[in-house]
Amino acid sequence: PRIQPRMPRFVALLLASFVAGVAGLVTEGSRAAVHATQSDEEDLSVNIEAEVFDAEQHLSKASAAILEVVAQAHDAADAAPKASRRPHHRSKPQQTWRQQLLKQHRTLQKLLSKLKKDGNKIKLMDARRKAQAKRYVDGLTQSLQSEQKILKDTNLTASQRAIVENRTRSIEEEIKFWSRSQEQQQGKVHSDLKATNGLMSGTKAVIEAYEAFMAGDKLTPDQAKQLKQWSHVLPRAPKTPATHHAPPPAADLKASIVKLRPPAAQLNNNK
Numbered sequence: 001p002r003i004q005p006r007m008p009r010f011v012a013l014l015l016a017s018f019v020a021g022v023a024g025l026v027t028e029g030s031r032a033a034v035h036a037t038q039s040d041e042e043d044l045s046v047n048i049e050a051e052v053f054d055a056e057q058h059l060s061k062a063s064a065a066i067l068e069v070v071a072q073a074h075d076a077a078d079a080a081p082k083a084s085r086r087p088h089h090r091s092k093p094q095q096t097w098r099q100q101l102l103k104q105h106r107t108l109q110k111l112l113s114k115l116k117k118d119g120n121k122i123k124l125m126d127a128r129r130k131a132q133a134k135r136y137v138d139g140l141t142q143s144l145q146s147e148q149k150i151l152k153d154t155n156l157t158a159s160q161r162a163i164v165e166n167r168t169r170s171i172e173e174e175i176k177f178w179s180r181s182q183e184q185q186q187g188k189v190h191s192d193l194k195a196t197n198g199l200m201s202g203t204k205a206v207i208e209a210y211e212a213f214m215a216g217d218k219l220t221p222d223q224a225k226q227l228k229q230w231s232h233v234l235p236r237a238p239k240t241p242a243t244h245h246a247p248p249p250a251a252d253l254k255a256s257i258v259k260l261r262p263p264a265a266q267l268n269n270n271k
Contacts, residue, residue: 030136034178037129038185044125048118048192055199056233058111062104062206063230066213069097070224098214105210112203119196126189133182137175144171202230 147168151161209223219227 030132030139034129034132034136037125037132038181041125041129041185041189044121045188045192048122048196051114051118052195052199055111055115055203058107059199059202059206059230060233062108062210063227065104066101066206066210067224067227067231069101070213070219072097101210101214105207105214108203108207108210112200112207115196115200115203119193119200122189122192122196126186129185130182133178137178140171140175140178144168144175147171202226206230 147164150156150164151168156164205223205226209219209227212223213219
């Protein structure tokens with residue numbers, strides 16, 4: 001049988017090192033993309049906090065306004081002569097009250113639309129960051145595998161092995177760092193979505209109460225309870241926008257492209 005020529009060890013070593021270097025360069029680009037998206041998410045999170053503050057103010061004001069109108073309507077009904085009352089008649093709000101309620105109703109609808117857009121932005125940006133982070137970690141894993149393959153070479157000198165081991169540890173630390181970073185970022189996303197969804201639910205409930213009352217219906221006990229709760233909400237002041245801080249320096253993956261050349265004497269022996 002024909003014997004296939006074996007690739008010299010130093011050639012295999014150089015090839016593995018080159019593959020690791022290419023993977024490192026690709027990974028660096030993925031890392032920059034993830035960091036850029038996370039910075040955008042931080043900006044969005046700050047904006048969400050400010051909008052949550054405004055939304056809570058609007059809901060509190062709108063709830064207090066309709067409760068005041070309901071109370072005035074009840075007082076007016078109690079003060080009216082008994083002969084003029086119609087027990088089974090649904091009396092719609094007076095014109096002045098109606099104008100006030102319509103104005104608040106339009107504000108609430110705009111608020112609900114804005115909250116929906118914010119929720120969609122959070123989800124889209126979260127999906128983009130996850131995809132970029134996966135590409136980045138996949139690139140790190142590929143680089144780590146390449147370095148581990150180089151370490152299996154028994155002809156590495158002590159200095160060469162030390163260099164590869166140092167790169168391997170750096171890549172492993174980078175993978176751990178980004179895993180923790182993604183968990184923390186996911187916690188922020190969950191918090192923003194929870195706040196946005198909670199406000200959307202509250203806004204819908206207040207809008208329904210407005211529409212029912214303006215149609216001449218009485219507020220249900222649950223609607224009255226929710227309105228009272230929202231009318232006493234004290235909006236939380238938004239945080240001051242934080243300065244973006246870059247993550248710790250990444251593993252020096254570009255160094256992987258530096259070819260590990262065996263000593264001259266070893267090269268001559270392998271020829």
